[in-house]
Amino acid sequence: MRADAGRGIVGAGFPPAPRATSKFLILAAAAVVALAGSGAMAQGWADLPDWSGDWVVVKGKAADPAPPYRPDWAQKARANAAALKASRAADPFATCGLPAGAPRMLSLPGVHEWIVRPGEVWHAVEDGNTVQRIYTDGRQHPAGDDLFATYTGDNVGRWEGQALVIDTVGLRPDTWLDGAGRPHSEQTHVTTRVRKAGAALEADIEIDDPVAFTRPWKIVRRYRRLPAGSFVHDFACHVIRSAADAKAAD
Amino acid sequence: MRITAPRACALAAAALLATGLALGSAALAAPLRPAESLPDWTGVWQNKGPPTDTDLFDGGTSEPRGCAALNQPCRSHPPYRPEWEAKYLKNLAMARAATLPDPLTRCMPRGTPGNMRSPDTIEFVPRPERTWIFIENGSQARRIYTDGRGHRTGKDAFDNWTGDSVGRWEGDILVVETVGVKGEMMIDRTGAILSSQAKVSERIRRRDADTMEDVFVIDDPVALTGPWKVTRLYRKVNGPIFDYACAENPRNKIDASGRTLTLDTQGRVIDAR
Numbered sequence: 196m197r198a199d200a201g202r203g204i205v206g207a208g209f210p211p212a213p214r215a216t217s218k219f220l221i222l223a224a225a226a227v228v229a230l231a232g233s234g235a236m237a238q239g240w241a242d243l244p245d246w247s248g249d250w251v252v253v254k255g256k257a258a259d260p261a262p263p264y265r266p267d268w269a270q271k272a273r274a275n276a277a278a279l280k281a282s283r284a285a286d287p288f289a290t291c292g293l294p295a296g297a298p299r300m301l302s303l304p305g306v307h308e309w310i311v312r313p314g315e316v317w318h319a320v321e322d323g324n325t326v327q328r329i330y331t332d333g334r335q336h337p338a339g340d341d342l343f344a345t346y347t348g349d350n351v352g353r354w355e356g357q358a359l360v361i362d363t364v365g366l367r368p369d370t371w372l373d374g375a376g377r378p379h380s381e382q383t384h385v386t387t388r389v390r391k392a393g394a395a396l397e398a399d400i401e402i403d404d405p406v407a408f409t410r411p412w413k414i415v416r417r418y419r420r421l422p423a424g425s426f427v428h429d430f431a432c433h434v435i436r437s438a439a440d441a442k443a444a445d
Numbered sequence: 446m447r448i449t450a451p452r453a454c455a456l457a458a459a460a461l462l463a464t465g466l467a468l469g470s471a472a473l474a475a476p477l478r479p480a481e482s483l484p485d486w487t488g489v490w491q492n493k494g495p496p497t498d499t500d501l502f503d504g505g506t507s508e509p510r511g512c513a514a515l516n517q518p519c520r521s522h523p524p525y526r527p528e529w530e531a532k533y534l535k536n537l538a539m540a541r542a543a544t545l546p547d548p549l550t551r552c553m554p555r556g557t558p559g560n561m562r563s564p565d566t567i568e569f570v571p572r573p574e575r576t577w578i579f580i581e582n583g584s585q586a587r588r589i590y591t592d593g594r595g596h597r598t599g600k601d602a603f604d605n606w607t608g609d610s611v612g613r614w615e616g617d618i619l620v621v622e623t624v625g626v627k628g629e630m631m632i633d634r635t636g637a638i639l640s641s642q643a644k645v646s647e648r649i650r651r652r653d654a655d656t657m658e659d660v661f662v663i664d665d666p667v668a669l670t671g672p673w674k675v676t677r678l679y680r681k682v683n684g685p686i687f688d689y690a691c692a693e694n695p696r697n698k699i700d701a702s703g704r705t706l707t708l709d710t711q712g713r714v715i716d717a718r
Contacts, residue, residue, distance in 0.1 A: 201481065241482040247574050293692050294584075310570060310577060314487065315569060319577065324584045328686070346688040415462045422458055426597070431554050 225277050225341025238313050238331065244357040246309040249425040250396055250418035252302060259414045262377055268407040280288070286374055291432035296346035296370035298385045300325045301398055301416050304426065306427045309396065314350060315323050316359060324430050329361050336364055344381055346370060358390035371400065380406035472530055477573035477592060484617040484650070486569040489686045490657050490679035492562060502562050502633040502675060523637060527667040535628035536636020545636050545716045546707045549582070556606035557623050558661055559632030562587050564575045566686045569649065569657060576612060576619055584689040589621050596624055604641050605629065623646040640667035646647075655681045 250310040264272055279286065289296040305321035318324070329352040336342055336349050342365050349365035360410055363385040372379050381403070388399045396418040403411040455476040540547040549555050552655075555563060574626055574643050578587040589612040596602065596609050602625060609625035627639035643665040652658040657679040698706045698714060704712045 246491050247572065247598075291692055293690050294688050296688075308577075310572060310674075312570065312572065315576070318578070319586060324586050326579055326586065326688075328583060346690060404649060426590070426601075427586075429554060431606060 197327055214243060220407065240313060242354065243311050243313065244391060246311050246391075246396060248308075249421040249427060250309065250425070251306040251421060252304065252307070253395065253417040253419050260374065260412070261411045262372070262402075262407075262412045264407055268378060271378050272376060275371070275378060277440055279376050286376070287370065288374075294325055294346035294370075295320075295323055296325075297348045297350070297366060298387065298400055298402060299373055300327060300347065301387065301400060302373060305423070305430070306425070307418055308427065309345075311359075319436070321427050321430055323432065329359070331359070336362070344368070348385070355388075358388055359399060361385075361387040363387065378407065379404050382406045392417070404441075448626070449626045452491070454487070473650035473697075478614050480573050483571045483573070486571060486651055487592075488681050489566045489568060490568050491682045493656075493678040493680050499530070501634075502559060502637050523668075523673040524670045525668060526670055529638070529640075533637060536638065545631070545634060546715060547634055549629055549634075551632075551707060552583075553582060554606040555584050555632065556630040557587065557608045557610070557626055558647075558663065559630065559637075560587065560607065561659055561661075562633055566682060566684075567679060568686055570584065571619070579686070581686050581689055589619065591619075596622075604628065608634065608645070615648075617650055619647075619649040621645075621649065638668070639663065639665050644669045652678070657681075665671070 203313055226347050229432055235294055262272070287293050288299070288310070292363045294300075300318070300320050302321075303320050303325065306315070307321075308318060308319040310317040313331070316329040316331060317329040318329065322403040325347070325349040327349040327350060331352040331354060334351060336351060344367040346367055347362045350363050352359050354360075366379070366381065366383045366384075366385070368379060368381040368383075370379075371377055382405050384403045384405070386401045390397060398416045398418075400416065401406070401411045478612055481654070481668050510521040522535075532634045536545060549563075554560065560580050560583075561567075561578075563585065565580040565616075568579040568582065568620050569575040570579065572590045574590070576589045576591060579590070581588070587610060588605050589610040591612045591614065594611060596611060602609070604625050604627045610621055610623040612621040613620050614620070623645040624643075625638065626641060626643055626645070629638045640641060642710070643663060646664070648660045650658055659677045659679070661675040661677070663675070664672050700706055706715075
C-alpha cells in the first residue's frame with residue numbers, strides 16, 4: 196500500500212446515530228470530533244442524493260483510451276488478449292464462482308444498484324452477485340497486516356456535495372481490469388467519483404498503478420436508470436455448468 | 446466441458462442483460478416510508494447456533510427449540526405430507542452418511558428461505574424502496590421490494606432461487622412475503638425441501654441491540670400438512686463482511702468427460718456412476 200493511499204478521506208461525513216450505542220460508533224463519533232477542524236459535516240439522509248433504482252452501463256461511443264502500460268505490462272496484456280482470442284485462456288470471472296472484483300465491476304453487464312445510506316454505500320451488481328462496500332463513516336483504510344488484498348478491495352468514500360468519491364486499495368493482482376485481459380498489480384489504487392449527470396449516473400474512474408502504468412489511466416462509465424418497477428434477477432453462474440455436467444453424465 | 450463453461454457463462458450473462466430489462470408488475474403509488482424513520486439494522490450479523498449448518502433449518506436456534514435442543518435423532522419438523530416425508534427421509538439418510546449433494550458445496554445458491562440459514566455473515570440493509578439482505582456465503586443477495594408493488598405476473602413470474610419478495614413495514618418490523626421459489630431446493634444440510642408452491646412469510650426485526658430476529662411461517666400446500674413456524678436469530682458480530690469466492694477451492698475432481706464431480710466432507714466422490 197502506498198503511503199498516501201488513504202489521503203483525502205479525513206473530510207468524510209458521519210451519519211446521525213439516534214441509537215448509537217456500539218463501541219464503534221462512539222469511537223467514530225470521537226473521530227469526527229477530532230476531525231471537526233477539517234470541516235467534517237454531519238451526514239444525514241437529507242444530505243444524500245437519490246440513486247435508487249436499477250442502472251445499466253451505457254456503452255460509450257468512444258473506446259477507452261489505451262492503458263498507459265509500462266512495456267513489460269503491455270506485453271502481459273497482449274499475451275492475455277492473444278490467449279483469450281485463441282481460447283487458450285479463460286477469463287477468471289467467466290469460470291464461475293470467482294468475483295470480477297474492483298474496478299472491473301464498474302463495467303459489468305446486468306443491473307447495478309447504488310444503495311446509499313448514511314455511513315455506507317453498497318454498489319451491488321447483478322452479474323456474479325458482486326457487492327462492493329464503501330464506508331463513508333470517516334474511517335480510513337486499515338494499516339499494516341489489517342489491509343490485505345481482496346477482490347473488491349478496501350473502499351472508503353466521502354461525499355463532496357452530491358458526488359461520492361471512492362478510494363480503493365487492497366486489490367488482488369489476479370483479477371483483470373476488464374474482459375480484454377488487462378492486468379494490474381497489487382499496488383493498484385483506484386479513485387472513483389460517482390455523481391448524477393442529468394438523468395444518468397456517471398463514474399469518473401482513475402486507476403493508478405505505479406507498477407504497471409507510467410501514469411494514471413482515466414476512464415468513464417455511464418449508467419442509465421431502467422424504468423420504475425424493474426427488478427434484479429438471481430445470478431447462478433454454476434447452473435450452466437451443472438447443466439453441462441448433467442448432459443455429460445447422460 | 447472446462448473450455449465451454451466460460452462461454453456458457455457469458456451466454457448466461459447476456460441472457461440476464463436481456464431479461465434484466467423486463468418490468469415487474471406495475472408499481473403502486475404507495476407512499477414510501479421516510480428514510481429517517483427506518484430502524485437501525487446496521488452492522489454485520491451471524492446466525493446463532495452451530496457454526497456449521499448441519500442442523501435442520503429450524504434447528505439450533507428455533508423457537509420452540511428444534512433438534513439441537515433434543516437428543517438425536519430428532520426430526521419433529523417440518524410437517525411433511527407422506528410423499529414429501531419420504532423424499533426428506535431419503536435426503537436425511539444421505540446427510541447422515543455425509544453423502545448429501547448439497548448445492549451450496551457446488552457454488553450454487555441455496556435460495557429462500559434456506560439462505561437465511563447460511564454459514565458466515567449477513568447484512569440487513571433497509572432503504573425506503575427496498576431492503577437488501579446480503580449473505581456473505583455465496584455470495585447471495587435477497588431483495589425485498591417495499592415500494593408497494595405486488596408479486597410478479599405474466600412472463601416475469603418464474604421460479605428462481607431467492608423467489609419474489611415484497612414487503613411492508615409494520616412499525617419497525619419488516620413483513621415479507623416470498624413466492625416463486627424453485628421446487629425441491631435443499632434449504633439446509635439435512636436435505637429439507639419445499640415445493641415451488643411454498644409461500645414464505647417473514648417478520649424481521651431487531652429484537653435488541655445484539656440480536657436480529659426473523660420469524661418464519663412457511664405454507665406449502667403441496668409438501669406440508671400445515672404452516673411450518675421457525676424463528677431464526679442473528680447475533681451482532683464485529684465486521685467486516687468479506688467477498689466470497691466459491692470457486693477458489695478447486696479440489697473437485699474432473700472426470701474424463703469434463704464433468705465436475707461432487708465430493709463429500711472427506712473428499713470422496715459421491716456422484717452416481
